[in-house]
Amino acid sequence: MSDNKKLKPGWKVWRFEQMATNVNVRIDNPSESGMEHYIGLEHLDADSLKIRRWGTPSDVEATKLMFKTGDIIFGRRRAYQRKLGVAEFDGICSAHAMVLRAKPDVVIPEFLPFFMQSDIFMNRAVEISVGSLSPTINWKTMAVQEFALPPIEEQLRIVGLLREIESNSDELISLVERCSSLIDAIFQYYVWSDESLTQKPISQIAEINPKVSSLTEDDPFIPMEAVDPWTQLIDPSRIEMKGQRGGVRAQGGDILMARITPCLENGKIAQVPVSIKKCGGSTEFIVFRAKDGTDQQFLYHLITSRVFHSQAAGTMSGSTGRQRASANDVGRIIVPILPLTKQIEICDQIKQISKIKEATNSRLLGLSQMKLAVLIGAGSE
Known part of the structure; x- marks a missing residue:
């Protein structure tokens, strides 16, 4: 900000490097870090400072960053996702994040994360990000950005x-x-715990990756970023109009389940809005559509139930950090069969x-x- 006359009384302009320290302590061998917690960008919820999920250092490879209790973990990759959280424990985090520590002479530690949630900060973060597929913020660029702060x-x-x-x-x-x-307890009692029910592969009650008529460029495309963990709805602001891109095909009412780590483990499962006649989606989704005799909402709750979800995650294979579940393996998971009524x-x-x-x-x-x-x-x- 160049014109100090626009400032409120008592406010002052500071460079971001005067407000916060970029804590760049790198950990080359996560499993030997001695820490118990790992925070990836997938563990941060948009517009929430509280970190409710985490993994362990043994889950990941490659260089990570160390953080301490009270530090801010800010997703510098794809900043438009507005992901930052305040650590309530020591640990390591993704190198696609910045670990920031407030400089209390300028900004009190409790205020800085709230300020970083503001549009004035987030919009600037998006503006200075570089790259097309995964726009990322460089600390040197962020360090010189100027912001006005209250006393x-x-x-x-x-x-x-x-x-x-x-x-x-x-x-x-x-x-x-x-x-x-x-909801999960109800499903556990009436479905998974009833030993009298017939058991069959889920592929017998649901079509897996069903066929959809050809898509046009104007048909919507649902990327993985449009699905938040354990949310049945799809964020309409994240839907893209690129229907002919490679990937899965779906129609209104179909269920999309992430098949890649960590999205599957984190519960990225959603239902295509019925207002969408047909759409494309990330190749990392598996699509489910109820067959005759199966209620589509029941199918959604079945797939999101703890028992089915853990079995689906257990089918994943591949190298560490890039494991996937195949549609064929998921289709073979045995589920109880209930009358439609x-x-x-x-x-x-x-x-x-x-x-x-x-x-x-x-x-x-x-x-x-x-x-x-x-x-x-x-x-x-």
């Missing part, structure tokens, strides 16, 4: 507001997670719980919008 007293006030919003959001997220656990009855029970989840997610959206309003003030220049 320490104002930072403390803003942090107080945002902490309250985050606390309420965490409680609602916990409720959503409990609803998901209850029973499937619908189970889905009706799940629907009631899903309504609570939807209402809770609506409240979460309201808090997110409130947080955005605060961040706009925190990031304005």
